Amino acid sequence: MNAPEAKPARWAMWLPLVLFAGFVALFLSGLLRPGEREVRSAMIGKPLPEFDLPAAVADRPGLARADMVGSKPRLLNIFASWCVPCAAEAPVLDQLRQAGVEVHGVAIRDKREDLDRFFARYGNPFARVGADNVSAVQFALGSSGVPESFVIDARGTIRYQHIGEIRPEQVPMILARLKEAGQ
Amino acid sequence: MIRALCLLLAAALAMPALAQDKLPPAPYAYTQLADPAQEAKAHALMQTLRCLQCQGQSIADSDAPIAGDMRSQVRLRIQAGEDPEAIRAWLIERYGDYVSYKPELTGATWPLFAAPLVLVALAFALLRRRFGGKGA
Numbered sequence: 001m002n003a004p005e006a007k008p009a010r011w012a013m014w015l016p017l018v019l020f021a022g023f024v025a026l027f028l029s030g031l032l033r034p035g036e037r038e039v040r041s042a043m044i045g046k047p048l049p050e051f052d053l054p055a056a057v058a059d060r061p062g063l064a065r066a067d068m069v070g071s072k073p074r075l076l077n078i079f080a081s082w083c084v085p086c087a088a089e090a091p092v093l094d095q096l097r098q099a100g101v102e103v104h105g106v107a108i109r110d111k112r113e114d115l116d117r118f119f120a121r122y123g124n125p126f127a128r129v130g131a132d133n134v135s136a137v138q139f140a141l142g143s144s145g146v147p148e149s150f151v152i153d154a155r156g157t158i159r160y161q162h163i164g165e166i167r168p169e170q171v172p173m174i175l176a177r178l179k180e181a182g183q
Numbered sequence: 184m185i186r187a188l189c190l191l192l193a194a195a196l197a198m199p200a201l202a203q204d205k206l207p208p209a210p211y212a213y214t215q216l217a218d219p220a221q222e223a224k225a226h227a228l229m230q231t232l233r234c235l236q237c238q239g240q241s242i243a244d245s246d247a248p249i250a251g252d253m254r255s256q257v258r259l260r261i262q263a264g265e266d267p268e269a270i271r272a273w274l275i276e277r278y279g280d281y282v283s284y285k286p287e288l289t290g291a292t293w294p295l296f297a298a299p300l301v302l303v304a305l306a307f308a309l310l311r312r313r314f315g316g317k318g319a
Contacts, residue, residue, distance in 0.1 A: 110204060111205060
């Protein structure tokens, strides 16, 4: 046999228990306070990708990248008639429109008659509405859901991404982001 | 009571269906590419891309419309001759590392790769101290 090893200190006996308690605490913190699950776009500060979408409804033209560029910042809204929060957001977008913001929409996987019904019911705040039936523009923007809004500056750079609907109390914040993009 | 609970559960499970579009799936969401080699390439890539909506699943496993659209885009790009890693890079450029399931050795992840090696080395050293020296 080897020479007897030094006896471990008494406190070492508690080490496994302390480790176990640590794991329990880690587990509980993860369980009670799950982390953020939103996937943020990595496109902020990069130029808006090239796209050209056909009109989604009869009374508004389609939307291309060129419509989003020049003279002032604009708001690009990713939405759908089948998305419940989008209905709540429509009047808020209209509020932004009345404040002088040019708001453009990209309708994700939507049907014309559903969109017509949606706009008749909740109002149409958009100057242009493009139809993105295969989520292509959504992927190009790094957007992962509906609704989402992007602030695009006059040179066509993506300046800010807002995930989820814009709530009424967030209107001043969005206006500030647009102003910031215009400087 | 149990019946009521079951009904409630069924209603809760049915809810997401309300928030779905009515468009048919994108062309290559559920259709394989004609060329089996290309399809194999596309499928291998799809298994390592995260669905953005149901984040525990790959786009190959998910039935979410957005995953179908992404599968279609992946297949079309593979068909056009694009390299799978270029498609992955394109998506990472937009969504960050989170969109890819493929493990990468980076500045933030190297401890994960190093930890097993360190532990094995440590175990080896401990065993040697205990039994070593006189040979087996």
